[in-house]
Amino acid sequence: MxxxxxxxxxxxxxxxxQRSLAxxxxxxxxxxxxxxxxDLEGLDRLVRDERPNIIVNAGAYTAVDKAESAINTARRVNAEAVATLAKAAREINAWLVHYSTDYVFDGSGDAPFSEDATTAPLSVYGLTKLEGEEAIRAxxxxxxxxxxxxxxxxxGGNFAKTILRLAKEREELRVIADQIGAPTSAELIADVTSLVLHRTLQDPSLHDRAAGTYHLVAGGETSWHSYAQFVISEAIRLGVQLRTTPEKVAPITTCEYPLPAKRPANSRLNNAKLQSTFDILLPDWEYHVQRMIRELADQGSI
Ligand SMILES: NC(=O)c1ccc[n+]([C@@H]2O[C@H](COP(=O)([O-])OP(=O)(O)OC[C@H]3O[C@@H](n4cnc5c(N)ncnc54)[C@H](OP(=O)(O)O)[C@@H]3O)[C@@H](O)[C@H]2O)c1
Incomplete structure (x- = not known):
């Protein structure tokens, strides 16, 4: 067990x-x-006391802009805690499952980044997440x-929910159109994690070659601007009353919306390795976004 x-x-x-691993x-x-x-000592003690065969770390310092002025806290959580978990996992021979980010790349070019592409984070968040990855590999x-x-x-809070809230309050929105990526559902990430762990632990041939770094993103790509338009049009289609329409979402450039942390313009991640290694399909991003909006509409939360 x-x-x-x-x-x-x-x-x-x-x-x-919590649902998918149960x-x-x-x-x-x-x-x-x-x-x-x-609390690095507490983490080490927890792992030694519990002696799991699998550790899954979904915790992270994810406040990307705040991290620019809170480097010590971001590094403690995103890198030093991860190093502590990796060391403890190694000592008890446990698997460590961890999550990282497109922000480890600089976002140059317009091709999807593969797992072994050169990393060059633009922000403190991206840098500390990369340090966490490197500690695990080491x-x-x-x-x-x-x-x-x-x-x-x-x-939880996220871009889609913010857009829906703003679309109820305002007639016009301005959204960045020159950053491209794939919105990825927490549900999909959790389901794939569980499936991959199950396959890896069951199949002895996979057990030896599965370990490594993978890009786990939904299929397809979009900009924040097109994503916002999609969210608004789906909500309208489901009968949600909004003050704005997709046509009233104006595209703007990253320069027109300055933030403390620099974001990659190209957040495309190539997810072919994950799909082929574990024989799974990563559906296009629209699939799970539609489900979430339906869920929020059914609950009356939008
Ligand atoms: N969100 C994104 O767009 C995104 C994109 C790429 C990669 N990722 C990565 O995906 C993973 C999951 O992200 P997510 O979206 O689920 O993030 P999230 O919703 O912000 O959740 C992060 C969790 O970490 C916890 N946490 C932060 N500091 C902690 C500490 N010192 N001790 C214990 N727990 C702490 C937070 O607890 P509190 O709720 O108490 O603050 C929160 O529950 C992370 O590794 C993240 O870097 C996220």
């Missing part, structure tokens, strides 16, 4: 992992109160690092 320690369990991905074995669910990622523990992008969920 597997024993899984799940960290960061109250985040968008962590919440969905059938795999005994699940030890840890939110910030149960396991603070900035530890030589059995690991799966899933780089994802533009994460959203019905539960």
């Amino acid at each position: 597997n024993k899984i320690v799940l960290l960061g369990a109250d985040g968008q991905v962590g919440w969905e992992l 059938p795999l074995g005994q699940l030890v669910v840890c939110n910030r109160q149960r396991a603070d990622l900035s 530890s030589e523990c059995h690991h799966l690092i899933f780089r994802t992008s533009w994460v959203y969920a019905a539960r």
Whole structure:
């Protein structure tokens, strides 16, 4: 029987992992109160006391703009805590599953980045996430690092929900049109994590070659601007009363909306390695976005 320690369990991905990992074995669910990622000694003790065969870390310092002025906190959570988990995982021979980001790349060009493309983060968040990845690889523990992008969920705050709120308040919106990526559902990330873990633990041939870094993003691509238009048109289609329409969403450039942290213009991640290694399909981004909007509309939350 597997024993899984799940960290960061109250985040968008962590919440969905509570559901998707439950059938795999005994699940030890840890939110910030149960396991603070900035308490390195406590983390090490938790792993040694629980002795899981799988550790899944969904916790991270994700406040991208705040991280620019909170480098020590971001590094503690995104890099040092991850290094502590990797070292402990190596010592007890456990698998470590961890999530990283498109922000490890500089966003140059317009081709999707593959897993072995050169990393060059533009922000403190991206840099500290990369340091976390590197600590895992250096530890030589059995690991799966899933780089994802533009994460959203019905539960928690994210771009799609902000757009829906603004679309109720304002007649016109201005949204960045020169950053391209794939909105990826926390539900999809959690389901794929569970499936990949199950396959890896069941199949001895996969067990030896599965470890590594993978791009876990939905299929297709869009800009924040087209994503906003899609969200608004779906909500209208479901009968939600909004003050704006897709036509009233104006495209703007990144320069017109300055933020403390620089974002990659090209956030495309090539997800072919994950699909072929584990024989899975990553649906186009619209599929799960439609589901979330339907869910929010049914709940009366928009
Ligand atoms: N969100 C995105 O667009 C995005 C894009 C690419 C990659 N990722 C990566 O995907 C993973 C999951 O992200 P997400 O969207 O689920 O993030 P999220 O919703 O912001 O959740 C992060 C969780 O980490 C917890 N956390 C932060 N500091 C902590 C600490 N010191 N101790 C314990 N827990 C702490 C937070 O707890 P509190 O709720 O108590 O603050 C929160 O529950 C992360 O590795 C992230 O870097 C996210």
